[in-house]
Amino acid sequence: MGITKTEIFTDEQNKLAVQLKAIAHPARIAILQHIIAAKACICGDLADELGLAQPTISQHLKELKNAxxxxxxxxxxxxxxxxxxxxxxxxxxxxxxxxxxxxxxxSCC
Amino acid sequence: MGITKTEIFTDEQNKLAVQLKAIAHPARIAILQHIIAAKACICGDLADELGLAQPTISQHLKELKNAxxxxxxxxxxxxxxxxxxxxxxxxxxxxxxxxxxxxxxxSCC
DNA sequence: AATATATATTGCAATATTACGATTAATGTA
DNA sequence: TACATTAATCGTAATATTGCAATATATATT
Known part of the structure; x- marks a missing residue:
């Protein structure tokens, strides 16, 4: 099919998966690192720093925010x-x- | 396009993203938890326990192994x-x- | 009000993931 | 050797992600 069967897992497992998925992309890892280091925290600056287009950064920020x-x-x-x-x-x-x-x-093996 | 620009990120960022992606799925989180708790560590048992088909579990195991x-x-x-x-x-x-x-x-905001 | 600046959204094409039935491969047993 | 059992692979359909150009929205400045 292609759709994750979330209903057979616990809320904890699903939530953890969603948040990990949000981090599981090199651009989003880089964004988080930049935000944490306070090198850049605004969309345009991040786009310049990371070498991705502004709409792309905006989308990644949206995903991190949604998570x-x-x-x-x-x-x-x-x-x-x-x-x-x-x-x-x-x-x-x-x-x-x-x-x-x-x-x-x-460990059993 | 649809293809991640891995070349603009560091090896560390890419590797971390790959491994997190491997964990970032409820079925694979459940599999890891079962393996750790030693409830089940073989494909068929995991399929029975989790309620997913054997080929599906096999694929998830493959991804965890690849990572x-x-x-x-x-x-x-x-x-x-x-x-x-x-x-x-x-x-x-x-x-x-x-x-x-x-x-x-x-935090700057 | 008009202009500049910054972010968000839309639409699209390319690619990747998810799940499973059918099948194949590999090991153990009668 | 034939049969049973278990795991892996193939093929396919549905869905999701990725990245960007074009556009829209929102705030600040003149």
């Missing part, structure tokens, strides 16, 4: 994007739970 | 899949670097 990972504040004619602290911390926690649940011991 | 996150050991007629410890630890580290690089202080 709740960043927030935008209107500043005159431009928009300043930055990390959404709660979602960021929550995702970090969820990932830690997943990654820490594995101990080298319980 | 280097799991490894498969042939055990008679079946294959036991488990976490690839090094890649797992490395990804955990990379994610920690990314997530920890953000401090609530340096």
């Amino acid at each position: 709740g990972l960043i927030q935008g504040t209107i500043e005159g004619v431009s928009v300043c994007y930055c990390i959404e602290p709660k979602a960021w911390a929550n995702l970090q926690k969820e990932l830690n739970v997943l990654f820490s649940s594995y101990k080298d011991l319980n | 280097g996150l799991i490894q498969g050991t042939i055990e008679g007629v079946s294959v036991c899949y488990c976490i690839e410890p090094k890649a797992w630890a490395n990804l955990q580290k990379e994610l920690n670097v990314l997530f920890s690089s953000y401090k609530d202080l340096n």
Whole structure:
């Protein structure tokens, strides 16, 4: 078919998948890194820095925003994007739970 | 176009994106959780447990393996899949670097 | 009000992903 | 060797993503 069967998974699994998908693109990783380093937080600057067209950056920002990972504040004619602290911390926690649940011991092969 | 411009990003950004993409699907999250909890580590069992067809699980396992996150050991007629410890630890580290690089202080908005 | 600047949206073509039935390949057992 | 069991691959249809040019929207300035 081609459509993910979200109904057979838990809300946690689906939400984690959605947020990871938002990060799982090199351009969006680069955008997040730039925002965090405060090198650039507005669309046009990011487009210049990363070498992608303005509409492309705008779309990536939209996806990150839809996933709740960043927030935008209107500043005159431009928009300043930055990390959404709660979602960021929550995702970090969820990932830690997943990654820490594995101990080298319980490997069966 | 529709093709990611990997050449304008660093190897680290691209690799991280690939591995995150591998995890960024509810079925693959569920598979990893099952493998870690040692509830099931063979294709058929996972198919039964998760309610997806055997070829579908096989494809998801292949993607996780391609990303280097799991490894498969042939055990008679079946294959036991488990976490690839090094890649797992490395990804955990990379994610920690990314997530920890953000401090609530340096938000510009 | 007209102009400049910055972001968002639309539309499109190329590509990638998702899921599964049918089939094939590989190992173990009678 | 024939048969059973399990995993992988192939083929296909549906859907989603990626990137950009063109355009629209929104705010600031003159």
